[in-house]
Amino acid sequence: MANLYLREDLADATVGGEIELDGAEAKHAVGVSRTRVGDDLTVSDGRGLLMHGIVTTADPSRVIVQVRRLDRTEAARPRIVLVQALAKGGRDELAVQTSVELGVDEVVPWQATRSVSRWSGDKVRKGVQRWRSIVREATKQSVRSWLPQVTDPVTTKQLTLRAAGSRMLVLEPGAPEPLTGIRFEAADDRDLVLVVGPEGGVSPGESALLREAGATSVRLGDSVLRTSSAGPAAIAVLNAALGRW
Incomplete structure (x- = not known):
């Protein structure tokens, strides 16, 4: 091995x-x-x-x-960024681990409206350290030459600011456009930012704010995936669409 x-x-x-x-x-x-x-x-x-x-x-x-x-190895372009909502039961950590194994380039913790798990005070530092440890071990396990960055937690307002300079895709069951229908131009090297909600999903208010900022809502098939599997599934789709697999 x-x-x-x-x-x-x-x-x-x-x-x-x-x-x-x-x-x-x-x-x-x-x-x-x-x-x-x-x-x-x-x-x-x-x-x-x-x-x-x-x-x-x-x-x-x-x-x-x-x-x-x-x-x-040169850094991949466009970069794939996972914005993972905090979730209970370690589901957010499982999402982070699997996403790194599948090739994500950056991980962003998101304190979403419907996140049951909350980071505040010293929990913020400990949570980020925990995710960075998970990312490090997943990078080693998958023999990757680039160690993905884990940022500090962001708010929805901070996500809207990021949408302006990237191609942001919000995963939502029932969205009119499937992720497989998104087309990618070789000359467009903007970050591909995948936004994954918590157990209760992205709230209508968050969805509206992100769309107004330029994000696109997309779905993964007709079923509803857990927050632990939605991000990795979407990264797999992007890997195929970008010719990395």
């Missing part, structure tokens, strides 16, 4: 040189993945660089890898 590890300061890595993993990354490599001397290992800086090498030292506190090959 492929394993990816993250170290953000790999800019100076060279073929033939060595890099070191320590802390949680080294502990996971040796203690969980059972990495041993002579094994192949891939390390990314989370900004497009993939370093492939051979393990020369494998201790729980220190792993040294000799670099054999460097690959660089």
Whole structure:
């Protein structure tokens, strides 16, 4: 099974040189993945660089890898951004994890009107940290060279401001236009922003505000998906439409 590890300061890595993993990354490599001397290992800086090498030292506190090959991947354009409403029961976290595995480029927590889960006070910091940890682990699991950003939570008003400079698609059951009917021009590299509501869906007031700001309401078939599956399903559709799959 492929394993990816993250170290953000790999800019100076060279073929033939060595890099070191320590802390949680080294502990996971040796203690969980059972990495041993002579094994192949891939390390990314989370900004497009993939370093492939051979393990020369494998201790729980220190792993040294000799670099054999460097690959660089350009950032995808247009970027796919998931605006995920806070939801109960860990459904928002499941949506974030799966969306990263499917290739989302940015994750935005949204405190929607109908969100049962609420972040306030210290919960904001803890919630963002939790989502960033989920994104990091999902990036490693899916062996992605770009680590998606997780922003601070946004309000609906802040979303309307973002709609002006992007192509915003609001997922709503019963919307007149299917997501599969949306056409994408190769020259249009604006962010594709998917807005997913909580358990109770996007409220009529939120929907109206986002449409007035330039967003388009779209549906995923005739069934109603959970908030945990709607975003990943839409990202899969976009991947196919953009020729990434």
